[in-house]
Amino acid sequence: MTATTEWIAVDWGTTRLRTWAMRGDEVMFEASSDKGLSRLTPEDYEPALLELIEPWLGPDPVDVLACGMVGARQGWHEAPYSTVPVHTLSEPPVRVPGTDPRIRAFVLPGVRQLKPADVMRGEETQVAGFLNRNRNWDGVICLPGTHTKWVQVSADEIVSFRTFMTGELFELLSKGSILRHSVTDGWDAGAFSTAVDDVLSRPEALAGQLFGLRATDLLEGAAPGVARARLSGLLIGAELAAARPYWLGQQIAVIGAPQISQTYAAALDRVGAQAALQDAQAMTLAGLSAARAMIGATK
Amino acid sequence: MTATTEWIAVDWGTTRLRTWAMRGDEVMFEASSDKGLSRLTPEDYEPALLELIEPWLGPDPVDVLACGMVGARQGWHEAPYSTVPVHTLSEPPVRVPGTDPRIRAFVLPGVRQLKPADVMRGEETQVAGFLNRNRNWDGVICLPGTHTKWVQVSADEIVSFRTFMTGELFELLSKGSILRHSVTDGWDAGAFSTAVDDVLSRPEALAGQLFGLRATDLLEGAAPGVARARLSGLLIGAELAAARPYWLGQQIAVIGAPQISQTYAAALDRVGAQAALQDAQAMTLAGLSAARAMIGATK
Numbered sequence: 001m002t003a004t005t006e007w008i009a010v011d012w013g014t015t016r017l018r019t020w021a022m023r024g025d026e027v028m029f030e031a032s033s034d035k036g037l038s039r040l041t042p043e044d045y046e047p048a049l050l051e052l053i054e055p056w057l058g059p060d061p062v063d064v065l066a067c068g069m070v071g072a073r074q075g076w077h078e079a080p081y082s083t084v085p086v087h088t089l090s091e092p093p094v095r096v097p098g099t100d101p102r103i104r105a106f107v108l109p110g111v112r113q114l115k116p117a118d119v120m121r122g123e124e125t126q127v128a129g130f131l132n133r134n135r136n137w138d139g140v141i142c143l144p145g146t147h148t149k150w151v152q153v154s155a156d157e158i159v160s161f162r163t164f165m166t167g168e169l170f171e172l173l174s175k176g177s178i179l180r181h182s183v184t185d186g187w188d189a190g191a192f193s194t195a196v197d198d199v200l201s202r203p204e205a206l207a208g209q210l211f212g213l214r215a216t217d218l219l220e221g222a223a224p225g226v227a228r229a230r231l232s233g234l235l236i237g238a239e240l241a242a243a244r245p246y247w248l249g250q251q252i253a254v255i256g257a258p259q260i261s262q263t264y265a266a267a268l269d270r271v272g273a274q275a276a277l278q279d280a281q282a283m284t285l286a287g288l289s290a291a292r293a294m295i296g297a298t299k
Numbered sequence: 300m301t302a303t304t305e306w307i308a309v310d311w312g313t314t315r316l317r318t319w320a321m322r323g324d325e326v327m328f329e330a331s332s333d334k335g336l337s338r339l340t341p342e343d344y345e346p347a348l349l350e351l352i353e354p355w356l357g358p359d360p361v362d363v364l365a366c367g368m369v370g371a372r373q374g375w376h377e378a379p380y381s382t383v384p385v386h387t388l389s390e391p392p393v394r395v396p397g398t399d400p401r402i403r404a405f406v407l408p409g410v411r412q413l414k415p416a417d418v419m420r421g422e423e424t425q426v427a428g429f430l431n432r433n434r435n436w437d438g439v440i441c442l443p444g445t446h447t448k449w450v451q452v453s454a455d456e457i458v459s460f461r462t463f464m465t466g467e468l469f470e471l472l473s474k475g476s477i478l479r480h481s482v483t484d485g486w487d488a489g490a491f492s493t494a495v496d497d498v499l500s501r502p503e504a505l506a507g508q509l510f511g512l513r514a515t516d517l518l519e520g521a522a523p524g525v526a527r528a529r530l531s532g533l534l535i536g537a538e539l540a541a542a543r544p545y546w547l548g549q550q551i552a553v554i555g556a557p558q559i560s561q562t563y564a565a566a567l568d569r570v571g572a573q574a575a576l577q578d579a580q581a582m583t584l585a586g587l588s589a590a591r592a593m594i595g596a597t598k
Contacts, residue, residue: 112514116517117517119514143313147510164509164510165476165506165510166506168476169472172475173471178446182497203503203543204540207465208415208541211417211446215417218418219418220416239507242506
């Protein structure tokens, strides 16, 4: 097995650790675990990684390129932020000292913005991967997830970005609030569209519409999937209302998992905006591959 | 002890059970527990109540008047909703059948609104108490809490109302989200006012400002109480933006616990609105006392 692995790609976030054995840009093997940062103390990082990549290691040291929250101060090894406006991959990956001699591990820097204050760790690698494959692309990249990012890109630079807690809010409200009694399985696409329209036309009314999901269910009974789709539509609609300066009149790419990317595309369609969907994993690997070029290929 | 108790007032919500031994409008004794609806199954209700009021019971049956979620379908005994527009206390309390012979227990009906769908259980009793003490009062009553209500009142009728999940959102975001790392103790009144102003002037920007609390802390460090006050200000500001048709140009009363009532008064002050603060417990007891008149005094 080991002969085939030229380098190892790692996406290490708050909840997941994902690894890929790579030959050039080709994935040979992959492995993942739930050992994200939220479950790890400093001495846990290397064992958690080796547990997954051990089968891919040989006698010669192999480069390991890691992006995500792993580079935060409370992560494996801090990789300081670059500051916008910044060329993607302008700062080299930071070597993690004192590792097992079979690996040379590097952590990619995150990106920060001073005004308004904002930070990202991981998405900058996906943006770098996208730009690496789409030279001279200007526009805005939306990266939906727990904390969705909107990133303005021009001349291969991240010009500005903004983070929205939309995914986390949806989880909290649908699982931890009074709305959990009404947010059942299923998905009513019409209810989603109506909710997006409602918020975009009157964003100031949002706060009064959340409890309405519960009250409507109590008084009228809700059809399956209506409350779930409407809650999602209200929250994504509020995000689009706030992110309007980003997407209005811009070329748009969405980098994310297929389902959430399609949901964002459907919301953008309500405002007449077309988005090109890009696979998140492919962009992560392309970004890590580009970062690898900065440290020089090893054997 | 028993000789002094003419009736028993009960406020029974999702998280708390509160009881008062009353003589006329005067509180003789009080007792409370954490046996709210979220912890009870149907057979638990009467024991949970008797556990608190047992010392106040004598040989003759005493009237027990209860308001709150206790009248919901999943509560002790269902008391159907009245429908707005409706005079407060237009429907009589509903007798709970088959209780211990030492009590005659009644549950007050809640109030519902069909368009837009909304419900309340408990606040209608506080509104009734307030109107009982303030005859011919027209205006809007704000009842802040986990689910804040805005209630339009005219000619002793509840005309319309709207529920906001502001308190629950604050709890979820300050304790269960990424913001919990930044929302520390303390209260910066200036940060609260600025946040209220920010949302009221640009309500569409709200979704982009939540993660900013975390990012500002990460990049600049936050002074104690700034993030807490700013989060509260953003959420209450969003509520005021949505509730504008309620408070604009209206006489306003706030019925709630002292601290949250003062917070709402401070927010209303930012839009030049003055609010008269009323104690929540006093209004609950006044409302239950008024409801008692509908069933006729016993003894």
